[in-house]
Amino acid sequence: GAVVSQHPSWVICKSGTSVKIECRSLDFQATTMFWYRQFPKQSLMLMATSNEGSKATYEQGVEKDKFLINHASLTLSTLTVTSAHPEDSSFYICSASGLGGYEQYFGPGTRLTVT
Amino acid sequence: AQSVTQPDIHITVSEGASLELRCNYSYGATPYLFWYVQSPGQGLQLLLKYFSGDTLVQGIKGFEAEFKRSQSSFNLRKPSVHWSDAAEYFCAVGAEFGNEKLTFGTGTRLTIIP
Numbered sequence A: 001g002a003v004v005s006q007h008p009s010w011v012i013c014k015s016g017t018s019v020k021i022e023c024r025s026l027d028f029q030a031t032t033m034f035w036y037r038q039f040p041k042q043s044l045m046l047m048a049t050s051n052e053g054s055k056a057t058y059e060q061g062v063e064k065d066k067f068l069i070n071h072a073s074l075t076l077s078t079l080t081v082t083s084a085h086p087e088d089s090s091f092y093i094c095s096a097s098g099l100g101g102y103e104q105y106f107g108p109g110t111r112l113t114v115t
Numbered sequence B: 001a002q003s004v005t006q007p008d009i010h011i012t013v014s015e016g017a018s019l020e021l022r023c024n025y026s027y028g029a030t031p032y033l034f035w036y037v038q039s040p041g042q043g044l045q046l047l048l049k050y051f052s053g054d055t056l057v058q059g060i061k062g063f064e065a066e067f068k069r070s071q072s073s074f075n076l077r078k079p080s081v082h083w084s085d086a087a088e089y090f091c092a093v094g095a096e097f098g099n100e101k102l103t104f105g106t107g108t109r110l111t112i113i114p
Helices: none
Strands: A004-007 A010-013 A019-025 A032-038 A044-051 A067-073 A076-081 A090-097 A110-114 B003-005 B010-014 B019-021 B024-026 B032-038 B044-050 B056-058 B064-068 B073-078 B087-094 B102-104 B108-113
Touching: A004 A090, A010 A019, A019 A032, A019 A090, A019 A110, A032 A067, A032 A076, A044 A067, A044 B102, A076 A090, B003 B087, B003 B102, B010 B019, B019 B108, B024 B073, B032 B064, B032 B073, B044 B056, B044 B064, B044 B073, B073 B087
Parallel strands: A010 A110, B010 B108
Antiparallel strands: A004 A019, A019 A076, A032 A044, A032 A090, A067 A076, A090 A110, B003 B024, B019 B073, B032 B044, B032 B087, B056 B064, B064 B073, B087 B102, B087 B108
């Protein structure tokens, strides 16, 4: 149980375009979802926290107009990178919680490459 | 705000040898502590967690960790490593209950040699 999926697992897009990443909790209702960014050989940096039906809470320094997060249902959250640039290339990981006990369940990640 | 320090960036251990990965945290109250493992290009898998109670916690894959409040530490141990344990290990600390935000350490990369 407690499986979180992400789609796509890998995406290449051209500079200036937008790309959407989906995060789904497959077997539980995720009241809260988190989006992280991870640079090569570095730790996870929390970008934002989203609760179902509410606006996301962004961490300091994260551009909310560039990284649009939607948490429309208890099983789906999306991250849209708008007007992507090469510096947005990174590994994006989502996690979900909602089973109680404070635990987050992580998706497998999405590698974004902007050319 | 809470913080986590993993002093060892990279550790190399022989297969079958014991392992200890260090984690120190900073938080004013009783922390919620986690160890996660990440294989290359993958998401994170929870190894174990500490919320309260017994300070020695058992996790999956033969791992254990001990919470030592006096040392602000939560070190991960395994008595005998396997080649499949080669991965990146992250320690994380959670804030007050209800917040659920995690702060991750910088990670320790574990290499296993035959």
